[in-house]
Amino acid sequence: MTRAITLNHVSKTYPHNIHAVQDFSLDVTPGEFVVLLGPSGCGKSTVLRMIAGLEEITSGELLLDGEWANDRTPAERGMAMIFQSFALYPHMTNRDNIAFPLKLSGRRDEMDARVEATARMLGLQDQLDRYPGQISGGERQRVAMGRAMSRRPTAFLMDEPLSNLDAKLRNRLRTEISQITRELGVTTVYVTHDQAEAMSLGDRVAVIRDGVLQQVDDPRTTYARPANVFVAAFIGTPRINLLEAVVHAPLTGRMSIELGRQRLQLPDPLSPDHQLLRIQQGRPVIVGLRSEAIRIDHPGNARPGEVPASGVVEHLEYQGHEGLVHLDTGSRPAVIPDLESARKAAADADRNGRGTRPLTRLRHLASARRTAAVTDPGPPPPYPPDTPNLGKGDLIVRTRPDLHVRTGAHVPLLIDLDQLYVFDHRGRRICPMPEGLPGLEY
Amino acid sequence: MTQNTLTASAPAEDAAPPAVKRAPRRGERRTGTSLVLHLTLIVASVIAVFPVAWIAWVSFGPDKTDFLHPGDIADKFSLSNYSTVLGDTEFTQWFLNSMIVGLGTCALGVFVSASAGYAVSRMRFPGHRPLMWTFLVTQMFPIAILIVPLYNLAANLGLLDTYWILILANCTTAFPYCAFLLKGYFDTIPVEIDEAGRVDGLTPFGTFYRLVLPLARPGLAVAAFYTFLTAWGEFAFASVLMLSEDKYTLPIGLATFVSEHDQQWNLMAATGVLIGIPAAVFFYLIQRHLVAGLTAGASKS
Numbered sequence: 001m002t003r004a005i006t007l008n009h010v011s012k013t014y015p016h017n018i019h020a021v022q023d024f025s026l027d028v029t030p031g032e033f034v035v036l037l038g039p040s041g042c043g044k045s046t047v048l049r050m051i052a053g054l055e056e057i058t059s060g061e062l063l064l065d066g067e068w069a070n071d072r073t074p075a076e077r078g079m080a081m082i083f084q085s086f087a088l089y090p091h092m093t094n095r096d097n098i099a100f101p102l103k104l105s106g107r108r109d110e111m112d113a114r115v116e117a118t119a120r121m122l123g124l125q126d127q128l129d130r131y132p133g134q135i136s137g138g139e140r141q142r143v144a145m146g147r148a149m150s151r152r153p154t155a156f157l158m159d160e161p162l163s164n165l166d167a168k169l170r171n172r173l174r175t176e177i178s179q180i181t182r183e184l185g186v187t188t189v190y191v192t193h194d195q196a197e198a199m200s201l202g203d204r205v206a207v208i209r210d211g212v213l214q215q216v217d218d219p220r221t222t223y224a225r226p227a228n229v230f231v232a233a234f235i236g237t238p239r240i241n242l243l244e245a246v247v248h249a250p251l252t253g254r255m256s257i258e259l260g261r262q263r264l265q266l267p268d269p270l271s272p273d274h275q276l277l278r279i280q281q282g283r284p285v286i287v288g289l290r291s292e293a294i295r296i297d298h299p300g301n302a303r304p305g306e307v308p309a310s311g312v313v314e315h316l317e318y319q320g321h322e323g324l325v326h327l328d329t330g331s332r333p334a335v336i337p338d339l340e341s342a343r344k345a346a347a348d349a350d351r352n353g354r355g356t357r358p359l360t361r362l363r364h365l366a367s368a369r370r371t372a373a374v375t376d377p378g379p380p381p382p383y384p385p386d387t388p389n390l391g392k393g394d395l396i397v398r399t400r401p402d403l404h405v406r407t408g409a410h411v412p413l414l415i416d417l418d419q420l421y422v423f424d425h426r427g428r429r430i431c432p433m434p435e436g437l438p439g440l441e442y
Numbered sequence: 443m444t445q446n447t448l449t450a451s452a453p454a455e456d457a458a459p460p461a462v463k464r465a466p467r468r469g470e471r472r473t474g475t476s477l478v479l480h481l482t483l484i485v486a487s488v489i490a491v492f493p494v495a496w497i498a499w500v501s502f503g504p505d506k507t508d509f510l511h512p513g514d515i516a517d518k519f520s521l522s523n524y525s526t527v528l529g530d531t532e533f534t535q536w537f538l539n540s541m542i543v544g545l546g547t548c549a550l551g552v553f554v555s556a557s558a559g560y561a562v563s564r565m566r567f568p569g570h571r572p573l574m575w576t577f578l579v580t581q582m583f584p585i586a587i588l589i590v591p592l593y594n595l596a597a598n599l600g601l602l603d604t605y606w607i608l609i610l611a612n613c614t615t616a617f618p619y620c621a622f623l624l625k626g627y628f629d630t631i632p633v634e635i636d637e638a639g640r641v642d643g644l645t646p647f648g649t650f651y652r653l654v655l656p657l658a659r660p661g662l663a664v665a666a667f668y669t670f671l672t673a674w675g676e677f678a679f680a681s682v683l684m685l686s687e688d689k690y691t692l693p694i695g696l697a698t699f700v701s702e703h704d705q706q707w708n709l710m711a712a713t714g715v716l717i718g719i720p721a722a723v724f725f726y727l728i729q730r731h732l733v734a735g736l737t738a739g740a741s742k743s
Contacts, residue, residue, distance in 0.1 A: 044736035054637050075643040091656045104643040147642070157641075 002030045002186045003065045003154040005051055010060035012211075013048050018208035020046045021211045024060070033181055033188045034216075037195060039339055043211035044191045045159055051189060052081050052157050064154075069352070075104075080148035084160040086088070086140045088132040095119075095128040101151035118146045121180070138169040142176075149180070155187040160198065162372035176201060195235045207231045223328045227434075229427040231287050233336045238324055238396045240421070241289045242334040247422075249281040257287060257422070260331030260394075262309050264415060273432040277422060280430065286334045293400040296325065296411050306414040313409045314393035323401050326393035327411070333394045336427075456570040469670070494718070498608060499728035508649030509707045522710035530578065533713065535688050536679045536695035539605070543691055547673035551616045552665050556658070558617075560650050574625075577618040585615060589682050596683055611683060612673040620665040627661030628654060663728045674721055692717045 004121045005028040012021040021043040028034045036044040042045050049055035051060065053074035063078060064071050080101070088097050098118055119125050122142045127135050132143060141161055148156060161177070181188045192198055198205045201220040206216040215227035226232035246258045254276065255266045266274050277285075293429070299308035311327035345431045397413070405411055422431035438439055471479070501507060501514040504522045527533050561567075562574060592611055593602075600605040631654055639649040655662065677693040684690055690698075696717065699710040 052637075053643055054640065073645075074637075074640040075645070079641065081638065081641040083634045083638060085634050087632065087638040089635065089638075089653055089657075101642040104648075147638075148728060151642070 003187065004016060004028060004030050004063075005155060005187060006063035007047070007051070008061045008063065008065070010047070010050060010062065011058050012043070012050060012055065013058045016177050019211055021050070024208075024211075024213050025111050026206055026213065026216060028189060029189055030187055031185045033178075033190065033201060033203045035190045035192060035198040035205045036208060037192060037198040037202075038208035039203050039234070044193075046211075047208070048157050048189055048191045051155075053077050054081075075122045078151075078153055079155040079157055081157040082141070082144050082159065082161045084163055086131035086132070086137075086144045086164070088140060088143055088147070089165050090132050092134070093125065093131055094146075097132065097143055098128075098146040101147060105151060105217040105279060115146075116152050118150045121149070121296075122176075124223060126175060130349045137165050138173060140227045141165060141173060143171075145180070145230075149184070151300070152184075153186065155189065157203050158188065160192055160255055161190075163192070163299070165196070165234050170197075177201065194311055195275040196237065199235065207234060209234075225432065225435075226288075226421070226429060229286050229288065229334070229336055230339070232421060232423070233339055233431070236290060238291050238398070241291065241294075241338065241395050243287045243289070243329075243331040243394060244283050244288040244334050245422075246282065247280045247285060249276050256441055257285075258380070259287060260329065261305045261308075262329055262331065264307050264309065264417070265419075267305070267417065271417075274417075276433055280422075284425055285426075285430070286427070288423060289415065291324065291396045292417060293416045293419035294395065294397045295414050296397060296399060296403065296405065297414050298412050299414070302363065302414050302417075305418050306416050309415055311395060311411060311413055313405050313407050313411060316407065318401065322399060323399045323403055324396045324409075325403075325405060326392055327395040327413070329395050329413075331394050364372040417418055425439060496703060497711045497714050500708065501715050503708055504709050506706045509711075523708045524716070527709055527712050532687060532690065532695060533716070536690050537716075537720075538690040538691045539684075539689060540717075541718070542605050543608050543680075544670045544673040546605060547612040547616065548666050548670040551613045551620060551669035551672075552662060554613065555617050555665060555669075556655065556662065557618035557650070558621045559626075560628055560654060562621070563625045563628035564633070574622075575706065576590050577621050580614070581618045585678055588614070589678060592679070593682050602683060603687075603689050607678055607683050608676075608691070611679040612676055613669070615671040615676075616672040620668060622670075623659065624661050624665055631657050636709075649654065663720050667725060667728050670724055671721060674717075 005026075007024055007026045009019060011019070013019050024043075026034070026047075034069055036047055038044045048053055050057050053072060053076075057070050064072075069077065088094075089100065092100065095115055098115050099111050102108070102114060109112075115128070116125075119128055122145060124139065124142055124146060127139055127143070128153045132140055137144070139165075144161070158177070162173055167171065177190075190198075190201060199222075202219060204216055204218050205222050207214040207222065209230050213224060215222060215231045217225070222231060223235055226235065229242065233242060243259050248254065248263075249255045254268045255270065255274070255358075257264045257266065257277070266277070268276075293311075302308060309329060311329040313325055314327040314328050315328070315402055317324040420431065421429060424430050428434070496512075496581045499512060499515060500518050501523055502510070502521070503509070504520045508515055509517075540560055562570065592607075595698050596602045596607045596611075599607075605614075635653055635657070636649045640646070644652060675693060676691070677697070679696070680691045684694065692713070696710060696713050699706040699713065
């Protein structure tokens with residue numbers, strides 16, 4: 001019924017040497033919910049479309065239940081796909097839309113019963129005899145889900161199913177999708193650029209950047225142990241604070257990390273996680289601090305593992321259940337490219353199979369802008385435009401909502417070294433220590 | 443606060459001078475503009491309607507010289523021309539021939555141009571661009587050039603004086619335009635619909651037949667209309683390729699009323715009217731499909 005999907009070193013290359021996906025390997029076990037997460041144009045949809053059979057695989061192999069399936073037609077794969085644009089058949093009623101896959105598979109006898117059951121499950125009973133054009137966006141996506149479910153597919157493939165809906169509806173449908181897929185126990189591959197969606201839905205999250213798989217782990221691990229600086233930056237709101245730093249490891253005395261004007265003293269003796277830092281001595285590294293790893297308090301109140309620092313309040317964000325304080329600590333924020341890709345237009349053009357003539361490109365740009373405007377009420381892009389250049393705020397700290405600080409005030413900070421991430425110059429995480437490295441004894 | 447605004451607005455209303463000459467609102471026109479507009483439209487309509495009305499009027503005059511003094515027709519109004527055409531000529535046979543050729547061209551032309559348009563719209567294959575150019579280039583030849591080679595071809599194939607050759611010949615002229623038209627129409631149907639169909643278990647042809655064609659109905663209606671009318675009114679090919687009188691199509695039959703020695707304008711006018719009716723009916727049948735907007739609701743846009 002439900003099936004395992006295995007991608008072995010799969011690559012996709014478009015004409016003109018555009019590498020959409022490179023050496024992608026992923027093993028989805030039966031019944032698992034895997035989310036492909038990445039910025040637009042990173043190739044996550046291409047991976048999904050290769051699984052669906054809508055896109056040819058340039059190299060590598062796709063196994064369905066262990067059988068080589070590169071050349072199977074989409075119909076033979078027996079999967080169901082849900083599209084961002086819904087892709088309902090507008091000339092059929094919602095009932096016929098849901099029944100269509102059943103009709104094709106020749107199961108007419110049980111068709112009516114199944115359609116009714118599906119509609120009940122999705123709360124669509126009253127909409128069945130209307131046309132897709134006559135119902136709201138959320139209902140359309142539900143009909144699309146009904147169409148996918150009615151045939152009892154071996155796997156669900158969802159291509160950003162929620163990004164055309166407004167924020168409230170999105171949350172509700174997210175819950176529904178989660179419930180339904182768990183209830184049916186069908187393997188699901190879900191594509192999104194919204195990390196909140198990925199974290200809340202996935203059994204595992206696969207983070208993709210520029211066609212390359214960065215990390216596959218359950219949401220907790222991805223958040224707590226990001227493989228590299230890109231994953232760290234992409235997951236979590238507010239975005240993790242990433243600062244340029246230098247490690248100092250004097251022969252005598254304690255090791256420290258220099259963040260611009262400030263220095264974080266590492267505890268002595270070093271924790272195993274911090275030992276690898278020694279070999280980075282003198283080299284530029286990137287320090288990552290989630291906003292909950294820092295708190296505003298006096299050094300006297302430090303708990304074990306916390307080191308003092310200080311900063312000037314630049315800006316306050318009150319959010320009701322919490323406050324976000326933007327601080328200037330005199331360090332330089334690290335810039336991570338590709339968090340939002342510029343390749344979107346080109347990727348879209350390729351996807352639709354229409355060349356890249358200037359006019360079509362313009363049209364795509366225009367429509368991209370239009371859809372962007374519609375889909376915007378989601379979470380803000382993880383890269384607030386004012387952080388890197390404008391203003392000097394380099395650190396965002398999460399606080400209690402009742403904390404009152406003045407803009408421009410000098411505040412003492414406590415940084416929890418247990419939640420300190422350090423990435424080397426190539427972006428790989430070196431602290432906490434990566435798994436699979438032999439322990440360093442001394 | 444509310445009181446303030448109330449008292450402030452009251453005198454302003456009083457002070458406003460009674461509208462002597464107010465500017466026209468949106469959608470309203472001044473009398474002068476309206477007059478000019480209507481005159482222009484009336485003149486245009488008369489120009490459009492006059493030839494048709496003239497033919498229809500002349501067709502009621504029983505003599506072949508009646509078109510010279512149309513005022514007299516009212517006095518000797520008769521349907522004798524129609525009875526002559528319908529009863530004493532091969533009209534019914536010609537009509538049948540025209541129908542066969544028109545509907546044949548329509549069916550074949552729409553089928554071929556729809557599949558070609560779909561291929562060009564959705565598939566990428568070597569020579570895809572040049573193919574579109576070829577469609578265009580064939581449209582650039584005057585038909586007169588094609589007649590002789592087509593005649594030779596038909597003669598060699600033994601197809602002269604058959605419906606098939608005329609249908610094929612008419613398709614060659616109607617096909618490029620229709621393929622272009624339908625390609626443009628297919629382009630407006632989201633590719634995701636095809637993809638959804640393929641995932642749901644349709645073959646590529648199934649996608650075309652069950653999803654794309656129903657959605658392209660307005661486009662297909664235009665193509666059908668165009669191909670049918672092309673064949674219905676076509677003269678040059680029919681005059682060369684159809685040899686025997688029982689294979690004549692209506693335009694050829696129509697031409698037999700006016701020859702070197704005798705001009706039966708009255709009969710010709712009546713035949714003209716009779717030819718026009720099926721074309722109008724065909725248009726009427728198809729026009730409700732000409733309404734666009736079937737794709738509304740397919741996807742968010």
